[in-house]
Amino acid sequence: AQSVTQPDIHITVSEGASLELRCNYSYGATPYLFWYVQSPGQGLQLLLKYFSGDTLVQGIKGFEAEFKRSQSSFNLRKPSVHWSDAAEYFCAVGNQAGTALIFGKGTTLSVSS
Amino acid sequence: DAGVIQSPRHEVTEMGQEVTLRCKPISGHDYLFWYRQTMMRGLELLIYFNNNVPIDDSGMPEDRFSAKMPNASFSTLKIQPSEPRDSAVYFCASSLLTGGNTEAFFGQGTRLTVV
Numbered sequence: 001a002q003s004v005t006q007p008d009i010h011i012t013v014s015e016g017a018s019l020e021l022r023c024n025y026s027y028g029a030t031p032y033l034f035w036y037v038q039s040p041g042q043g044l045q046l047l048l049k050y051f052s053g054d055t056l057v058q059g060i061k062g063f064e065a066e067f068k069r070s071q072s073s074f075n076l077r078k079p080s081v082h083w084s085d086a087a088e089y090f091c092a093v094g095n096q097a098g099t100a101l102i103f104g105k106g107t108t109l110s111v112s113s
Numbered sequence: 114d115a116g117v118i119q120s121p122r123h124e125v126t127e128m129g130q131e132v133t134l135r136c137k138p139i140s141g142h143d144y145l146f147w148y149r150q151t152m153m154r155g156l157e158l159l160i161y162f163n164n165n166v167p168i169d170d171s172g173m174p175e176d177r178f179s180a181k182m183p184n185a186s187f188s189t190l191k192i193q194p195s196e197p198r199d200s201a202v203y204f205c206a207s208s209l210l211t212g213g214n215t216e217a218f219f220g221q222g223t224r225l226t227v228v
Binding site for chain 2: 090104
């Protein structure tokens with residue numbers, strides 16, 4: 001079955017510390033992978049996506065993600081978290097139309113000072 | 114461009130009433146998506162269109178839900194009759210297929226409450 005798993009429901013990180021949000025997927029075809037961020041009461045904003053090529057993908061706001069086919073993972077990282085990064089983060093798998101077909105349940109990031 | 118525009122932003126209706134949610138995609142985009150977000154089920158893709166034609170509606174929960182895209186600049190999601198379990202935030206998104214550099218842009222969502 002096709003699915004996206006984000007094992008961590010809630011993570012708290014100190015401001016300035018590094019961050020890694022985990023994502024594992026199960027998808028029958030070539031995966032197109034996405035990370036979105038959602039602030040309270042807002043829509044989703046694309047942080048980055050992986051379609052092909054270099055497995056380390058750079059996104060906006062200093063985020064990056066690494067695609068590891070052997071582990072079926074697409075973890076999101078940031079070297080130094082800012083208070084404004086507090087939000088909910090969604091990993092998704094989809095197709096080349098930019099369609100995020102299946103979303104993970106999301107990880108809520110809190111940033112402590 | 115103003116982005117994807119959804120209306121209304123909030124809708125409160127009584128059970129049994131018809132509800133229509135509206136979406137104006139970004140001009141020139143050829144894909145349009147409808148999603149639903151709930152605490153229990155998270156984000157779910159309901160249906161998507163390509164060039165105004167429905168491509169996959171397998172996510173539409175039941176016959177009470179219907180979606181149309183009469184032209185490239187407008188889409189509706191209708192629930193008739195509405196039920197309390199339809200309460201959710203409904204998102205519309207649009208994208209333009211550009212050979213690998215495609216990004217779907219989301220609207221702000223419509224928060225539907227059925228009482």
